[in-house]
Amino acid sequence: MPKIKVIIPAYNEQDSIANVVRDIPKNVEEIIVVNNNSTDDTVKNATKAGATVLTENNKGYGYACLKGMEYIAKLNEKPDIIVFLDGDYSDYPEELTKLTAPIINDDIDFVIGSRIKRLREGGSMTPQQVFGNWLATFLMKLFFGAKFTDLGPFRAIKYNKLVGLNMLDKTYGWTVEMQLKALKQKLTYIEVPVKYKQRIGVSKVSGTVKGTIFAGFKILGWIFKYSFKK
Template identity: 75%
Template sequence: MPIIKVIIPAYNEEASIPLVIKDIPSIVDEIIVVSNNSTDNTEANAKQAGATVLIEKQKGYGYACLKGMEYIAGFKKELQPDIIVFLDGDYSDYPEELTKIVQPILEDDVDFVVGARVKEFREDGSMTGPQIFGNWLATKLMRLFFRSTFTDLGPFRAIKYQKLLDLKMEDKTYGWTVEMQLKALKQKLSYREIPVKYKNRIGVSKVSGTIKGAIFAGVKILGWIFKYSFK
């Protein structure tokens, strides 16, 4: 069986993180929760639910993801994973759909899979207007500049570990997801989108739930797209 590890960035997700961990299928070798300087019981609850818990004091989604990758890189080569899955800690995704996300990698040797939050599978109110528009604009531009078929920047995603290393990820904050997709296109990785269900998160979003977060995320995403369009 391939080794699959899950990285979950989490900031103050004490109520949702045990539910996320509980619903992750048993095919996963290790669940790594990276507490992004949480001030509640996120770390204790994640540990009690059976996850490996890391702490990243620098706030930022990318910082947390990179911390998880740094931890994995410390394993001996034979213990390093075949597949990395990224998943949010707010319980807006359905963790049990992880088997669908990794299936194209396991069965068809696809390099990279994104869970697409398609409208027919989304709970009402689970994505804000700015989120929906931002996803539409970003993927439209990727289609225009790179002939991409992406329709979403969904955070629920899986990638072959070596391909992830080859991307040399660097974004520390809101641009992590779009950076991964743009670099996958640039490096001509094989990719696929899998429609996934999406529901209202537990708690308030730290990005789309604030005007400041939504603006910063939009600027960062568009910045990455235009940077790679003229590179």
Template identity: 60%
Template sequence: MPRIHVIIPAYNEEKSIKQVIAAIPQELVTEIIVVNNNSTDQTAQVAQTAGATVLFAAEAGYGNACLTGIAYCLNKPAPEKPQIIVFVDGDFSDYPNEMPLLVQPILENRADLVIGSRALGNREKGAMLPQQIFGNWLATTLLKLFYNANFTDLGPFRAIRTETLVQLNMQDRTYGWTVEMQLKSAKQKIRYTEVPVTYRKRIGFSKISGTLKGTVLAGYKIITTIFRYL
């Protein structure tokens, strides 16, 4: 079994982070890394008590938290470096117990990147707001149009081979992170696939889709990222 690390970017998720960590199949992963993205609550303490490695990312931004986690993984000695990295959100909207579905195509050497698609899976009513559903549709339509990429979702729950992640040279520090990974995979002809995943209403309040400002900024960043790499 290859070494699998899980990276969880987390900003003020003290109410949910324990459940996320507990739901991760422990027999599958070698380390769970929670990147505390400048939280003002007890996220770090709860995560540490739950058994996760906690890193601190002072600069706000989803992508920045992910990059902090990646740098930690890549700085490990070769025998401890993960071969697969899984990303999952800290709000318990994803089902971490479905992680075997995401890593299976990589283990079977059928893909190097696997996106957990909420569009293909079962979504609890109200789990995604109308603006999220529309934004995903628009982004994936543009990815198909400009990059000939066949995605149905920009879902945060995803698995990727570590060497592939290095090859992608990820740069985005905010909302463009997920779409950057997908468009670069299409451009570089990386093998990718999607698997249906289950999605529920998150615990707590969304800092992005829960506010008009967050929705507009995220949408703007995603669209401009798609055009920047053309």
């Protein structure tokens, strides 16, 4: 069986993180929770649930993801697949097997968990999230012929392909950067429909005006940067 590791960025997710860790399928080799400057019991609860807990004091989604990758890069044995998952329990961690199946069975490089409307709980995505996803994926289709319909954070990718992307974004542009670079490098990719429910706690991005605006600028910035990059 392929070796799978999960990276979960977490900022003040004390009420949800243990649920996320415990619901991840047992075939996962290691669950890495990256504490991103939390001020609550996120670290305690993640550790108790059985996760490897790292700390990244620079606040930002990308910073946390890069910390997890840095840790994995130093291991003697590298995984075959990396799965990224949020710590707010809005995704269904047990669906990880659906995301990794195309990689394992069909040699696909990159899989996005698509939060399609019929599988979303009412109110689980804000109007600005829905619009932002539509706009970003529309522009990727327009400029690159992409078939993405979502920027979903629940995603799986071959480890060697992830390393080859040379990820750079430190904050909200992480997901779209990965998709744009996958397109540029002509990775094979597919979307898998996943269920989505209302998160536990308040979103640090869509739950604030500042977070929404900043995320929007970052996402559009990456798209236009790559649109004009030779």
